[in-house]
Amino acid sequence: MATTSRELHRVQRTFRIGRIIQGAVIALAIGALTILVGTITDVGRTIIDDWHYGRPRTTHLTGYAGLPAERSGHPSRFMALNLDRQIVIMVIPGGDTSQMQTWQGPYLFGLGEDLTPVVLSLEDADSDGLADLVVTIHQEQLVYLNRDGTFRLPTPEEWHRLAQEWGK
Secondary structure, eight states, X not given: OOOOHHHHHHHXXXXXXXXXXXXXXXXXXXXXXXXXXXXXXXXXXHHHHHHHHTTTEEEEEEEOOOOGGGGGSOXXXXXXXXXXXXXXXXXXXXXXXXXXXXXXXXXXXXXXXXXXXXXXXXXXXXXXXXXXXXXXXXXXXXXXXXXXXXXXXXXXXXXXXXXXXXXX
């Protein structure tokens, strides 16, 4: 029995349709896998941040910043909290709770920002010999300058000078 050209065309068309369907299924599978891996990564990152920073996101730092209360020999305690997207920073100079200072930091906008961790560090940002408080949120840094036994945001003139020094 001989194969006619009509039957051969039908087989080729069926083969092409089968390849198109197979390609579409593979593309959908890759898309679904990408979404699944992204979701697992996000959930994993949230779980790790829960273990490390807790809820609400809290971080603390112990160190010497050259504050007058540290003359007793005790380091200062620094804490930052992300309270429903509002950053709150607390300093206990020299471990003396009667001198505790609290500042309202930035408000974070966006979905899931209530779970954003805040990282604290002490650096001499303005090269004056005193450790300044650096607050890192995502890849952004806020510098609180160490002045007169407390910390404050830089004035526009100080900010301009700092930006020039850090840009080098």
